[in-house]
Amino acid sequence: MTSPDVASTAAGLRDAIRSSDLRLSKFNPLARILTFDDFNHGAHGWVELGGNYNGRGDLDSMDEHFRDFRPPQLSNQNFFDVGTHGGMTGTYSLKLATRKAAGHTATAIRRLTMSGRGLLQIEAYLAWKVEANLTGGDEVNSYGDISWDANSHPTEAQFGAFTVATDLDHDGIRYHNVMRFQNADEDGKIIQKWMYPTVAEPTPHERFEGKHDYGRYTDFTAPNPDDWRYLNDERQEACYNEVPTKVNWHYLRFLIDTTTRSNVELQFNNDVYDLRDVPVPPYAEKYESLESLLNFYFSVRTLGPYRNFLFLDSVVISADW
């Protein structure tokens, strides 16, 4: 066999084996699977994003907007109306939960390093929800664009955004690939579009140098709303499914290329978006002690006094190196 034949046969065998694996057949990973997390055996290294603190661990030495990203929870999706909902894969999923405070963000990160360069991909089955509400009068039947009609539920308009992103560094250059599903604005107006920032995330080192000092509820990924762009004008329709206690899982795939430090593709269920023109702004400054940094994070941000939840049933990170 020639080399192309060998490679093709190997890829075919890999696909066949994966498609017969009950856990992996719902994913489309690159050749080398770096991590597989279904959250039925712990949080698997997904941990609250923490801020940088001084030699004594002083709270005041941390950026204020980095102090409260909340510990992820292993959730069986226990709801007031149906009891345990469970996950797509087994009983448990990983839950990121905000506080009931406008602008608050919960963030979980997974920390690796790169042993090669090339295509890098994260896939997930996820769902987003708002905490159910059992109090109030008629006024709680409406929020923003949505009034309860036994189909749409006002909590859908109370969900702000979720984000999938990287934190990567190699050869002295650090950068983030970022895609955000913006569901609604702070007034509950439905947006449901993909967004990306045009600037790099403000860092604790920059605060140390006196370049910024953001408040507690700042959007840490890119604080200025003017630094965000819509991917396109299309509304990304999805399956919130009527009430905050029915959970339908959505497929997400985010493909990037570390060789060119660029975005490649985003897939959300059966919609595929070409991201090759979506910028990945690098830091101008070189960062020490981060060589070959390979982090992925998910975050969820509420824009009102409502707990927003992002549930991850399962996550696969893969690479072609």
Added chain:
Amino acid sequence: MRQSQSAVLERGVDLEKVHETEPFETAWAGEARWYVQFLRPAPGSQVEFRVQISPDGLNWIDHESIAPLASEAVGLLSIPVVNFGHWLRLRSEQKSGDEAPMLRIYLELKE
């Protein structure tokens, strides 16, 4: 090997009379332990802690087997918990004293 998780539910919260930790899901765990550290003590104050449980993360009651823990608002305290169901939170209340302490609150969970 048993699964475990430590969650830092508050990293440095000023206790303004009453504080309740965010709802935390614990269905997978068989035992738990709270740690409360007074990062800024308030000597001469009385602070009371109650372990609370919930069927849904929305409605809460005191755990029936754990008496409220009264503290002098100094040092590091611990409260073990079993038979807690699927949700846990900790309620802190300053019963006396004028100066608000600052708390760090850990929840440790184990299968």
